[in-house]
Amino acid sequence: MNPQSTSRTPLLSVKNLRKHFPVKAQQLGGPRLMVQAVDGVDFDIEQGQTLGIVGESGCGKSTTARLLMHLIIPDTGEIALNGRPVMRPDGIELRELRRQMQMVFQDSYASLNPRLTVVDSIAFGPRAHGADREKARGRARELLSLVKLDPDQFGPRYPHQLSGGQRQRVNFARALALEPRLVILDEAVSALDKSIEAQVLNLLMDLKRDLALTYLFISHDLNVVQYVSDHVLVMYLGKVMEYGSVDDIYHRPRHPYTQALLASRPSMDPDVKLEASPLVGDPPNPINPPSGCRFRTRCAYAEGVCEKTEPRLHALRAKGHAVACHMSISGSGHSKA
């Protein structure tokens, strides 16, 4: 999918990632319904880059993150870290995958054990990987300094004695404790105040540079994604709608959904008012998604072909820009193709 990545092995390569969750049958003996949470997602992340994933609530962003960590086991999908496939006989072990890949959750409070001090929370990972108690605690104190928290002051505290921003820094420190190569940030700054958010984002960017990290940045906040990402993946109802560089996605969006998302951003200029809501209503039910293109029910350009055939993710002439829309596929049968 990503034409750039022919020569070098991407740090993370994901192909055809799929997870359908069973839903309780409506009636006894009724059909077993499935929520198509993530349905055939592919992407690569290059070493040192940041891939942003955007989309509305329920589009499968967080499920994707949990699938990558194998907190939920995917139905299908080939995940390879540095060219080594996960959970294959010749590939990378789950334990090693989880050392090289770490995750930060949205809820800074729920992601810390209320009975453990900050130092012990951070030291848990290294301890689980065989470090002795004192060494792990020493490491935890180093990490606290790294995320700009004074180890003497904050190390012995409990999570409820910290502010939201401080807690989220502790969560970063915990994620970094195992020296991962890839960090998944699942709405990691979304719950913070705007002023704190900016500060934490800058810290994240500094850490990325200093520790040669790679980020997978999941957010619903388009401005934040634009600020941190190198590439962006737009998801809708478990499918990839568009993928490309930040520049392509934000300045030359090709998919009507991406265009609508960008148009829905509030302007910083108070005189610019949105004429009409670019997107109406909620996404359809993922248990029974629309036939053909999943976005067609809310798309202004939908035609007969959109209902009949599902558009494949199609590489455009611009390098690394791909879009799943019939309007961008010549000969698809769409009047604007």
Added chain:
Amino acid sequence: MSPSRAPKVTVSMEVPLGVTQALDVPVGTLQLRTYWQTVWQRVLRDPVTLACGGVLLVLIAAAIFAPWLGLSDPFASDSAKRLLPVGSPDHLLGTDELGRDMLSRLVYGSRLSLTMGVVPVIAALAIGGVLGLVAGFVGGRVNMLIMRVTDVFYAFPSILLAVAIAGSLGAGVANTLIAITIVFIPPITRVTESVTTQLRAMDFVEAARASGASTYAIIRTHILGNVLGPVFVYATVLVSVSIVIAAGLSFIGLGASPPDAEWGLMLNTLRTSIFLAPLISILPGFMIFIASMCFNLISDGLRSAMDVRF
């Protein structure tokens, strides 16, 4: 009141706009207590719990040190001194229907009665706790299997189930302990399972799994510490229930047997004398009431003390 009540500084979550630095609370003023220290501080400020704890300590100490208290032989009967009233010389709490010293029998009786209150709960805690942890943490079919089997036991009222099990095993203290343990395993399993299931969905447990830690390490560090509190509180209530059930089984002849001193059994043998010496006949029942009440109130106190909202 505790002497070390330095004003407790709580860190405010509301950071004024523009303040971007970490809140500068000097280390000395922020009280860094562990969870259990906080709980203990709260218990110290709760007179009811403290009083009940005191009463129980006296009861337990008396039970343990009974042979050294200089009491008369609880089994020595004297037909000339039957049913002496409370306050008689040499027999502070009177004598029973066979002329045995009531004080001595009550103290020695507490050994059996308190044992029958505590031992089944500890045994059920060990078995039910493990079952609940496994059911809650593994989930799925294992959970289904364990929880549906415990539901079968739930279908019977606890006292009836205890009578049925003790009846089929035969009378005796050991069988009573087994019967009550079996009665208590399902509720403890259920409480442990529900707390564990809630915890398993928490992000910090997900994060621990994401760190590649073993299931054992996750349970020990992240689950056990959070499960122990609520389950322990529940177990304290069960001690009082256990005392009552054990006394009940002895009363109907399924527990301790004569001439043992046991509160429920004493209540039974003295029952015929209730019109001759009402005060004496009521004494064992009063002890059962005091002991189970104290455990109950302590459980209440612990519940509120441990309910530290973070």
